[in-house]
Amino acid sequence: MFVEPDKRVDLPGLVAHVREGDCVAIGGGLSSREPMAVLRELIRQGAGGLKLVGSAHGIDVDLLCGAGLVAECGESYVGFEQDFGMAPNYRRACESGRVAARDSCCYTLVQQLRAAIMGLPFLPLRSVRGTDFMDLHPEYKTMTCPYSGEELLLAPALRPDVAILHVQYGDARGNLRIEGPPVADILFARASRKVIATVERLVPGEQLAEMGVTIHYFYVTALAEAPGGAHPTACYPFYAYDRGHTAEYYRWAAAGAEPFRAGYLKPYVNDCPTQAAYLEAIGGPTAMERLASWQAGAEAWSALYA
């Protein structure tokens, strides 16, 4: 358990907790609350060979694949939904064999994380049997239930080396507050050996206690304040999904591995040594103010996506 009274570090200090070859659980989901600032810092520092696990993801996993940091991918989905479609860097990495595609399914992942949280070697499920996931995951076993006599699937406990989260609020001790869907973040935090987090706003502990804590401080290894840290995914109420920037990302990713390095990774990751430099590169305060304009009502909100 992590009980130090002050766990605040900077972004380089945060990603120093990720080691070459680690099993990493990335928080958030699809176009919401992805820990993008941490992932960009991770790319600048270069700890690779990562094994990713998670549920439904998009630009976060695609970015790490495009930067060559991923060895294995066990997500249930990696794509840009109907908005842009398949994830180009992820596809290339899997199809070339550089990334081992070890797809999972949401409930299988949930049961594996809960087994770790409960300190059990596995949890059973009925589903999955009868599909090709059985061959893809030789670690899944079946057993005859000693009570009901039915056949069950056993999925082994999953304890990621490190969970990477971006949430709205935190305090110096590492208490975290998530607003809106937590996706699998709470499960990740409880199951993982280490949790590193960025927050939009650091607030005093008493204030956070009053707002309500989602993830208790003793799960959290270190945290950093990183306003705009989920951009271009959403972190409500601060900002909505940046569809325009995601479209630019997608164009570069779809153009090929080298164009992506030169057209996206260089200007937005490698040439931005800090999160502040990144926020300038994407258009400065004007860009972020525009993404905050969803609060003006449905018309302003939908205009962001038109």
Added chain:
Amino acid sequence: MPEPGITHCTLGEALIHQIARTIEDGIVAFHGFGSPLVQMALHLAKRTHAPRLALVAGATYGVNPTPPFLAPTSNDWVMSQGAECHLSIEELFDLAASGWLGRMFLSGLQIDPYGNLNASRLGRERLALKLPGGGGGCNLAADAGRVTIWTAAHRAPPDGKGRRRFRLVETCDFVTSLGHRSADGRTRAQLGHLGRGPDWIVTELGVFDFDESGRARLAARYPDVTVDEIRENTGFAFAVRPDLAVASLPAPDAVSFIRGLDPLRVHERELRPEDRTRRFEVKG
């Protein structure tokens, strides 16, 4: 109130209506992500014939939300506005695993005659195309009471060499979610799954149900499509119901509701460009 003068609907609106028709009143139903036609269908069903539907929104897990408009991605606070409460990821999947999820909606790049779906990969030995993956579909296909399968890309036009890459195929390269029997021939009953499997396949050409052996059977066609055309575009042989119907179309007020909820026409992103111009006459 319906907009005055709605005389026609689009293909997208017809698909939303057809998917909505598969939803029973009073059940718990969940839509996943990347499926705006299904999101729209659940809202339409709740607004029309299924007011007691417990609608769980994919990605946000909001229950009975009233979004002001359809967002282009599903894990957006837009989609959980007005929700009565929120489930966690584990609560939703636990509900399904214990038999409380009435219906789920699934798709894939390959659909076989037994309703097995492939959302994972093309190529059996060698990975030829990595697909995004099936999300929770593998779990929910087994656990949900019923499954509606849908695709807006049934049509498989021949390429330059006259070959067709079917969406509805004899065999999936990879089974991501189970239909009525597994590749090695085991039935759902033999596997002991709680759910009863898919009962509908809604496509942009027609609607299939399943016969007693668990094989897809053509139940309806759209007014501008012939049975022969559906055969040409389908990679497996199928029976045609003797009472084959022309697919019903949404009422004008349903069309009006759809247009009001999706001003950005997000649902049309699931359709191919040539299908976005199809129109059908609707009657009040």
